[in-house]
Amino acid sequence: MKILLADDDADRARYLVRALTRDQSAEVICTTPGEMLADAVAAHRPDVVVVDMTRPDRDALEGVRQLSSRMPHPVVMFVDEDDPDFMQAAIDAGVSSYNVGSVTPAEMKPVLRAAVALFRRYQQTHVKLAEAEIRLKERDLVDRAKAILIRRRKFSEPEAYHWLRREAMSSGKRIPDVALSVVQAQESE
Amino acid sequence: MPCSLRLGVLRLTDSAPVVLAESEGLFAAEGVEVAIQVEPSWANIADKLRWGALDAAVMPLPLALAAAAGLRGPATRLIVPMGISRGGNAVVVSSTLVTCLPEPLTPAAAPAFRAWLRDQTVPPRVAVVHLFSTHNLLLRYWLGSVGVDPDRDLEIVVIPPERVVAELTAGRIAGFCAGAPWGDVAEATGSGRILLGSSSIRPRHTEKCLALAGDWAADHPGPAAALSHALQAAQRLCDQPERSPAVAALLARRLDLPEEVTPAALPGGNGIEQIAFAAAAPLDPAEGLWFLREMRRWRWLGVDRDLEQLVADVYRSHLPLI
Numbered sequence: 314m315k316i317l318l319a320d321d322d323a324d325r326a327r328y329l330v331r332a333l334t335r336d337q338s339a340e341v342i343c344t345t346p347g348e349m350l351a352d353a354v355a356a357h358r359p360d361v362v363v364v365d366m367t368r369p370d371r372d373a374l375e376g377v378r379q380l381s382s383r384m385p386h387p388v389v390m391f392v393d394e395d396d397p398d399f400m401q402a403a404i405d406a407g408v409s410s411y412n413v414g415s416v417t418p419a420e421m422k423p424v425l426r427a428a429v430a431l432f433r434r435y436q437q438t439h440v441k442l443a444e445a446e447i448r449l450k451e452r453d454l455v456d457r458a459k460a461i462l463i464r465r466r467k468f469s470e471p472e473a474y475h476w477l478r479r480e481a482m483s484s485g486k487r488i489p490d491v492a493l494s495v496v497q498a499q500e501s502e
Numbered sequence: 503m504p505c506s507l508r509l510g511v512l513r514l515t516d517s518a519p520v521v522l523a524e525s526e527g528l529f530a531a532e533g534v535e536v537a538i539q540v541e542p543s544w545a546n547i548a549d550k551l552r553w554g555a556l557d558a559a560v561m562p563l564p565l566a567l568a569a570a571a572g573l574r575g576p577a578t579r580l581i582v583p584m585g586i587s588r589g590g591n592a593v594v595v596s597s598t599l600v601t602c603l604p605e606p607l608t609p610a611a612a613p614a615f616r617a618w619l620r621d622q623t624v625p626p627r628v629a630v631v632h633l634f635s636t637h638n639l640l641l642r643y644w645l646g647s648v649g650v651d652p653d654r655d656l657e658i659v660v661i662p663p664e665r666v667v668a669e670l671t672a673g674r675i676a677g678f679c680a681g682a683p684w685g686d687v688a689e690a691t692g693s694g695r696i697l698l699g700s701s702s703i704r705p706r707h708t709e710k711c712l713a714l715a716g717d718w719a720a721d722h723p724g725p726a727a728a729l730s731h732a733l734q735a736a737q738r739l740c741d742q743p744e745r746s747p748a749v750a751a752l753l754a755r756r757l758d759l760p761e762e763v764t765p766a767a768l769p770g771g772n773g774i775e776q777i778a779f780a781a782a783a784p785l786d787p788a789e790g791l792w793f794l795r796e797m798r799r800w801r802w803l804g805v806d807r808d809l810e811q812l813v814a815d816v817y818r819s820h821l822p823l824i
Contacts, residue, residue, distance in 0.1 A: 349659075351659065366542075366545075366546055366549070367542050367546075369542060369543060369661065369662050369665045370660070370661065371543070371545060372543045372544060372545040372631075372632055372633075372660045372661075372662060373659060373660040373661070375545055375574050375632070375633055375660070397553065397554075400553050401553045401554050401555070403553075404549055404550055404553040404554075404555050405555055409545075409549060
């Protein structure tokens, strides 16, 4: 089975190639930077295309059959129409697939499952990273607000923290949001 | 706390009613909580509607019909309760190429245009935003009307709207047909020239519609109706020319569109044509049929399909509209 992999995230693509070629029957070809997907399909004639949904030219695959007589392959989007849960998981993970050859959905499924799992893992890592960044920023904000309160109101550190917590509870806000307003009030002075 | 409805849009001027309804609290006034999801391309919108990652979306009318007809993968149960916009697309040619074309491109100039096209060793590559887009169908209709074969004399490729100007600037395409503001952006950056607006190809043509995922709409009739009401109220506001600067500022903030360029296609603007919003809301089956007949003309839709029935299955104006 010939798989064309179109993923501009070089790290993820490397992992995907490794995961997909564990299947002995799979031959994985990656698009080169700047290569248009429709051209790559015409050049390599893969059985299936696995594509990052944010890749701008993936829309070109939808109409390949209609748009270009130069490409005689039938292009059928999505491999597994009978498994909506799997398709939903694929879409949520940000990967889609196009069947452009003669390989049957049953043959393709393990390969696609591997791709979806990898996309999902990547997505989760990104979300975790973003969350960690936010937590760091919030901690910094609270520290700055405490420093302001210690300096201006002569609070001790625990008193500053208690003050922030009390304000947060009485106004129905989160502590970092109260801290932000303290820092902003200081900056605007 | 009701779960938010996920509404998909692209970075386009005719997403204005959606972002305005959000900022003016019109969704809240109708009691519906809406999370706007900005997607990179039409295929994403259509796939996410099909597989439950979006509940509703603003999309080109023919794409909604094509998805429902099963022309792009498995048939999608979709409901179109209202139109969002009329007009607003531009046919753009690269600045270097435009000097070679006869001007103005009136029907009288068609023979010269055809001769020039057939002189090209490689057919010029022209982008549309999706195979089943209003843009592709209107462009092909116009090309046909001046005797150009869109499949032989040109190479039509698909590029998402927010990417067309970059592709034109890089010289990878000779022109495009895309929605506002991208034609005006191409002119403002000097990379392209607008040849014509889509309303001159088909006056008052429906452009975007609101599409609801069928299963979601069946389970949530209240929020579905509330969404339509809020968007219709927003359409009336978007039609007021005096609001256009504020709408442009909002589109800049919410969708990162260039604030100095978007007013051209908004009411009162000085672009080639201006988008109409409220007039698009009532559904006109004839408009859906026109696009379906064009799809049949290009053999994307078999003669065995009952086009009237297709439109009737998708159009659901019986949702309580104002």
